[in-house]
Amino acid sequence: MQTNGPVGKKIWILILVLLSLFCMIFFSAKGKVSIPLTNRVVITLLAPLQSFASGISNKSGSIIKNVNDLMTLHEENKLLKNEVIKLREQNLKDSELAAENKRLRELLNYKQSAKNFQLVTASVIARDSSTWINNVVIDRGSNDGIKKDMPVVTPAGLVGYIIEVYDNYSLVGLITDPRVAVGAMVQRSDSRVAGIVKGDINKKAEIHMENIPRSADVKNGDQIITSGLGGIYPKGIFIGIVESVKNEAGGLLKYAVVKPAVDFQKLEDVAIIVNSRRLPPEQLIKQMQRAADGQQLKREGVPK
Structure with missing residues (x-):
């Protein structure tokens, strides 16, 4: 068939x-x-x-069993991923709290040790986005007793001064701003050369000590402090360390390139000097030496 x-x-x-x-x-x-x-x-x-x-x-x-197993593994994997995300978020929060506590402890210790200053602590809440104007906004204003021209510091050294005040916030001009001038001097006892510290318009994070006679005794490693001249900054606040000394072209003066004591890229918490009194010389020397020692340890990578 x-x-x-x-x-x-x-x-x-x-x-x-x-x-x-x-x-x-x-x-x-x-x-x-x-x-x-x-x-x-x-x-x-x-x-x-x-x-x-x-x-x-x-x-x-x-096949059905394998599909069920795969679905179970998928759910477990999803739960584990969510748990990892939560742990990471918690770890970030813990790290941020630890960093904040460290900064606040340093400010508190500085507040207790700086007997000649009455300080009000503040946090940086904004930065000026201009290319060469170096200003920051802090969360303290006239309601907190802040006034124009008050100096601003950290435990590391000088930050700048108050240039504008509002009810609940203020604008701080940093010493890296070329428009901000600070009366300064070499701390070394056998030098004591005076000059003016200003920001470099071409290098945002750099400051210079200017108006130094060519014959003046300034060298690498010298510690620069406020001179107390000019009526804004009390004497003896640490500014930075001399990195190099250069002659000005066609003149009788030279300038020193100074590395600021404050890391302005990491600036988060500050203290405003709302009142100050002159310390006896021996206490002032000890205070300046503590600040300088802290900077030396920081440069050498030794924890304080």
Whole structure:
């Protein structure tokens, strides 16, 4: 009998359908009607199909189990990722709190040790975005007793002075601003050379000590402090360290490149000197020496 072509395919499909129906009737009746011969013959004929069906069933069960396992792993992975994010956020908060506590402790220690100053602490809340004007905004104003021209410091040294005051905030002119001039002097006892510290318009983070005679005794490593001249800054506040000394072109003067004691890129908390009194010389020397020693340890990488 020819079974090729569309007719042959239809015959095979019909046979498979009939065979499937027979199987369904047989297995549904199995256990209710006993037909030994037929049972044996049918089981023999259908054993391969039953084995195939059983294999598919087992594989389906295995696939379903694997899918469930994958879904479980996905959920666990999602939970773990969320936990990692929470731990990172908590770690950042803890690190920020630790850094803030360290800064506030340093300010408190400075406030207690600077007996000649009455200080009000403040936080930097904004920075001027101009290319060469170096100003910051702090969260203290006239309501806190802040007035124009009050000096601003940190435990490391001089920051600048108050140039504008509002009710709840103030604008601070930094010593790196070329418009801010600070009366300064070399702390070394056998020098005591005086000059003016100003910011460099071409180098935002650099300051210079200017108006120094070429014959004056200023050298690398000298510590520069406020001279007390000019009526704004009390004498003896640490400004920075001389990094190099250069002659001005065509003149009788030279200037010193000074590395500021304060890292203005990391400036977050400051103290405003709202009142000051002159200390006895021996106490003033000790205070300046403590500031200088702190800077020396910082340069050498030794923790205070």
